[in-house]
Amino acid sequence: MSPRVIPLVDPESGPSSRRLVWLAQDGDGVPVGSASLRLFLKEGQAHLGELELSVHAAERRQGIGTRLLEAATAAARAEGRRSIVTQAQQGSPADEFLPARGFRPVLTLTYARLSLADADLTAIGVHAQRPHPGYELTEWHGTVPAELASSYAESRSAMEDMPMQDTDYGTVTWDVERLVAAAEAVARRGELLHTVAAVDTADGRVVGFSELVVPGDGRGDAQHYGTAVLPAHRGRGLAHWMKAASIQRARQLHPLLAGLLTDTADGNAPMRAVNDALGYVPTHRAVEYQLDL
DSSP states (O other): OOOEEEEEEOOOOOSSEEEEEEEEEOTTSOEEEEEEEEEEOSTTTTTEEEEEEEEOGGGTTSSHHHHHHHHHHHHHHHTTOSEEEEEEETTSHHHHHTGGGTOEEEEEEEEEEEETTTSOHHHHHHHHHOOOTTEEEEEEESSOOHHHHHHHHHHGGGGTTSOOTTOOOOOOOOOHHHHHHHHHHHHHTTOEEEEEEEEETTTTEEEEEEEEEEOTTSOEEEEEEEEEEOGGGOSSSHHHHHHHHHHHHHHHHOTTEEEEEEEEETTOHHHHHHHHHHTOEEEEEEEEEEEEO
């Protein structure tokens, strides 16, 4: 019997996106695969859907992934989307599945990990404490303080010129509402959001940031969500400074933390150099795929 693909309802709609979900079941009603399509709602990304698709290893090559993909693609077209993006680890089954169904590779990412047991924490501490005339570091947990919220939202535009090669990812517009919603989403998952920011001492405005999300129990690996500096303030070592400070604080606040994870577009040479200098070791590569509808 061919698998049944059942549409589900995801209640976790937010101010910037909503999600459609499908579950594939075999003839006995046992789940064998799933797909979700995140539909962005904000202007600048309302043309886009982001796909996650998974099929149980023992059930692959039976058309289940194709059925799920067809459901997601039909929904994306019905919603007026022009592109679907998704990601596959290089060399994985998905890395073969996606090109065979019309997806094209548009971006390559390198994933890396810093083992805190092996890191040169003394050298990292030196970088974190090194003065940068005209700037100072500040930090917060969870939602950004009200007095920094406006300039922090503006500083998020530093991510807009991150090398994305041919990806039709549109533009992400950050405002205070979106910052608050993102921090609240992390908190609802039971995780901890820690942000280090560089502030221009001339006007007190945030000009760069480095975000780290830590598991709620302070164990395992934390995930860097982004590090960026506004164009007018680049070339002064601020990204290295902020990321080093983020590592140092993570170690101080969460002594049982095992490591820090990061991912960087292969075309982003400056951030790759920062990661290398701080001791991050590449673990694998992934490819961002895009389907033009």
